[in-house]
Amino acid sequence: MPFKRLVESVDTLIEQGKITETVFGQIGNCTYKPKHFNFVYELSSEAFEERMRLADKVIAHAGIGTIVMALQHKKPIVIVPRMKKYSEHVNDHQMDTAKRFEEQGHILVAHTQEQLLEKLSLLETFQSVPREPHIDDLTNRVRSFISQ
Numbered sequence: 615m616p617f618k619r620l621v622e623s624v625d626t627l628i629e630q631g632k633i634t635e636t637v638f639g640q641i642g643n644c645t646y647k648p649k650h651f652n653f654v655y656e657l658s659s660e661a662f663e664e665r666m667r668l669a670d671k672v673i674a675h676a677g678i679g680t681i682v683m684a685l686q687h688k689k690p691i692v693i694v695p696r697m698k699k700y701s702e703h704v705n706d707h708q709m710d711t712a713k714r715f716e717e718q719g720h721i722l723v724a725h726t727q728e729q730l731l732e733k734l735s736l737l738e739t740f741q742s743v744p745r746e747p748h749i750d751d752l753t754n755r756v757r758s759f760i761s762q
Contacts (some may be wrong), residue, residue, distance in 0.1 A: 624637060625646075669687075
């Protein structure tokens with residue numbers, strides 16, 4: 615689903631000179647076309663991972679795959695969760711994902727353009743808590759679910 619709110623916010627912050635770094639974006643099927651940063655609609659998973667590897671900072675929606683990849687590559691990341699009320703997703707599960715990762719100290723979360731700018735400035739000194747996958751916990755939860 616389109617995420618015009620994020621794409622437009624980043625473009626506006628660049629236009630205002632509030633984001634000065636070079637920005638590249640994968641914008642999906644967004645109808646808004648950025649004027650101030652290079653973008654593609656879609657990258658292959660290999661190209662996406664290469665872009666992640668080369669990035670200094672990441673701004674993204676709260677998709678679990680994107681968050682985990684950024685953390686694996688030790689990239690500071692600001693998340694803007696997609697929201698149902700803006701027709702950006704079918705429900706607000708990204709709000710829950712963002713909240714959980716933020717509470718654990720892995721990411722910064724913004725909900726507005728103003729918060730995005732504030733959180734981007736915090737990325738300069740943000741120290742993400744390393745994420746340790748809990749495979750045993752997941753295995754036990756799956757076993758418990760299956761045995762019900």
